[in-house]
Amino acid sequence: MALMVESDAHVDEVPLAQGWRDFADVLAAGVDRVILYGPPGTGKTFAALHFATLGGAAERLICTEDLTTADVTGTWMPAGHDRWEWLEGPAVRAWRRGGRLVVDEVDRAAGDVLSLLLAMTDTDGSAQWQHPHTGEIVRPAESFTVVMTTNIERLEELPVALRDRFPVAVRIDRPHPASVRRLSADLRRPALSGTLGEEDRRVSLRTFYAFDQLRERHGAERAAHLLFGETRAQAFLDALVIGALER
Ligand SMILES: Nc1ncnc2c1ncn2[C@@H]1O[C@H](COP(=O)(O)OP(=O)(O)O)[C@@H](O)[C@H]1O
Ligand SMILES: [Mg+2]
Structure with a gap:
């Protein structure tokens, strides 16, 4: 990704997490179907939307139980x-453009959307969609890519046929270095290490951003209380201090 960033020894000396390296390698090799999975708040969606998106801005589907097939391929x-005309949806737009389709939170897609996603994420040779009005057969342009994201840990929970279309799944368990540079210097390394908080209650990037913002106005203690409540606030502040001493 093209991000001009100041160099920062604290961040730069932390090795790039394996997941981010894997994602970059996979994209560089031209693999065009990738799943990013793992805990929330590590930058999966951001990376899916912005990393190596040839063909312009990515099209994004946020899967919820309310997402309908009309939101995927279009609607009258x-x-x-x-007169009625067919307004093409994000998946068809990404096909035509040869751009990136991001299927966010794919585990939450409802049955009919999942079936359609099977068709729209199929291997380039097999995938085709027929325009309901003109009858035009549309196929994905060669540079079309799909990145799906999910916060589930067990990929077996995804339908086998869908999983099968995505040969590579990369687990992301830490923020990307680029994402922590928006934080005050003392928070970058703790945010990057991803070790603050217990395994099942990790402090996510979003929480670090909020802490930074609240702290600026209300001080660290109040910020921690607002975010973590009475019982966890002190543990967070202690961990920050320890993190600061370690570096
Ligand atoms: N590389 C980055 N540069 C700047 N901001 C980022 C970066 N990665 C993530 N963020 C920000 O961090 C927050 C969490 O990222 P997100 O992609 O939504 O995480 P996830 O999908 O893993 O839950 C968002 O506010 C996002 O804009
Ligand atoms: Mg996400």
Whole structure:
């Protein structure tokens, strides 16, 4: 990703987490179907949207139980008082453009959307979609890529057929160095190490951003209380101090 960033010894001396290295290697090799999975708040969605997105800005589907097939391939829209036309959805747009389709939180997609996703993420040779109005057969342009993200840990929970379309799944368990540079210097390393908080209650990037913002106005103690509550606030502050001493 093209991000101009100041160098920062504290961040630069932390080796790039394996997951981020894997993701970069996989994209560089031209693999065009990748799953990013792991705990929330590590920058999976951000990376899916911005890393190596040839063909312009990524198209994003956020899967919820309310997402419908119309949100994926498109829907009829009124165009004048007795005319309807098909408005193409993000997946078709990404196909045509040869861009990136990001399927965010894929584990939450409902059954009919999942079936459609099977079709829209199929191998380039097999994938095709027919325009319901013009009958045009659309196929994904060669540079089309899909990155799916999910916070689930067990990929077996995804439908086998969908999983099968994505030969590579990369587990991301730490923030990317670029993401912590937005933080005050003393928070960057703790945020990057991803070890603050117990395994099942890790302090996510979003929480670090909020802590930084609250601390600026209200001081560290109050910020920690607002974010973590009475019982966990002190543990967080202690961990920050220990983190600061370690470096
Ligand atoms: N490389 C980055 N540069 C700047 N901000 C980032 C970067 N990666 C993540 N963020 C920010 O961190 C937050 C969490 O990232 P997100 O991609 O939503 O995480 P996840 O999908 O793993 O839950 C978001 O506010 C996002 O904008
Ligand atoms: Mg996400």
